[in-house]
Amino acid sequence: MNDIINLKNLKYSYKKNSPVLDIENLNVKEGEKLFLYGPSGCGKTTFLSILSGILPAYDGSLKIFNTEFIGLKPSLRDQLRGSEMGYIFQLFNLIPYLNVLDNILLPCKISPLRRKNLSLQELKEKCVELANNLKIGKILNKKVTEISIGQQQRVAAARALIGFPKLIIADEPTSSLDADNREQFLKNLFDQCESQNTTLIFVSHDKDLKKFFSNHIYLPEINRVKS
Numbered sequence: 335m336n337d338i339i340n341l342k343n344l345k346y347s348y349k350k351n352s353p354v355l356d357i358e359n360l361n362v363k364e365g366e367k368l369f370l371y372g373p374s375g376c377g378k379t380t381f382l383s384i385l386s387g388i389l390p391a392y393d394g395s396l397k398i399f400n401t402e403f404i405g406l407k408p409s410l411r412d413q414l415r416g417s418e419m420g421y422i423f424q425l426f427n428l429i430p431y432l433n434v435l436d437n438i439l440l441p442c443k444i445s446p447l448r449r450k451n452l453s454l455q456e457l458k459e460k461c462v463e464l465a466n467n468l469k470i471g472k473i474l475n476k477k478v479t480e481i482s483i484g485q486q487q488r489v490a491a492a493r494a495l496i497g498f499p500k501l502i503i504a505d506e507p508t509s510s511l512d513a514d515n516r517e518q519f520l521k522n523l524f525d526q527c528e529s530q531n532t533t534l535i536f537v538s539h540d541k542d543l544k545k546f547f548s549n550h551i552y553l554p555e556i557n558r559v560k561s
């Protein structure tokens with residue numbers, strides 16, 4: 335299996351002489367489901383922001399989809415993020431004035447490349463299929479302010495998965511769920527990632543989730559900056 339992420343000697347700091355991340359090596363294979371965990375403040379969100387190209391790391395090498403991200407123009411990082419990455423946020427970040435269907439379709443409206451040459455009708459059909467698989471098929475016309483937290487979370491997952499991104503980055507998406515719903519959500523997410531051959535990087539401070547993943551990394555162990 336090919337590597338989707340190759341990282342070497344990656345360094346990041348928000349302020350001069352105050353490093354947050356210094357990671358020697360990390361490789362993630364295509365289709366892998368990686369659990370990245372560590373205590374509050376150890377740099378998890380910072381790391382995800384670098385992987386998704388929102389924050390620019392200043393040193394080392396970070397190849398994603400065989401493209402070197404360090405030194406890459408911000409517009410090209412944005413383009414790759416829009417077309418090939420899905421992000422599930424801790425607080426979901428759904429758009430309150432859009433219904434469920436339009437929230438899910440949003441990445442394809444923002445990034446034409448994310449449509450992968452599908453027509454709007456084909457995208458809507460894909461959206462219905464995804465929603466049915468995630469058990470939100472019956473609420474596509476509802477406002478996102480009128481659905482439960484568990485449903486909002488599955489809408490956020492569907493929005494990340496639409497348009498067959500190569501990589502899904504999930505930042506603590508299960509923190510507001512009880513244990514049963516958490517496990518069900520993970521199962522649904524895994525099934526969808528497997529059916530699309532999408533790589534998953536799932537971040538949490540909750541090490542109980544580790545048992546669901548075959549690959550896991552404790553961030554403080556690979557980060558040479560000690561918090």
Ligand SMILES: Nc1ncnc2c1ncn2[C@@H]1O[C@H](COP(=O)(O)OP(=O)(O)OP(=O)(O)O)[C@@H](O)[C@H]1O
Pocket residue numbers: 348349354372373374375376377378379380381539561
């Ligand atoms: N915008 C910022 N400016 C300056 N320092 C920041 C900024 N964001 C985070 N930091 C610092 O970087 C370090 C890592 O923060 P980060 O948010 O990545 O940790 P985390 O592991 O995601 O924490 P949590 O689990 O609480 O979300 C912390 O010391 C934090 O104070």
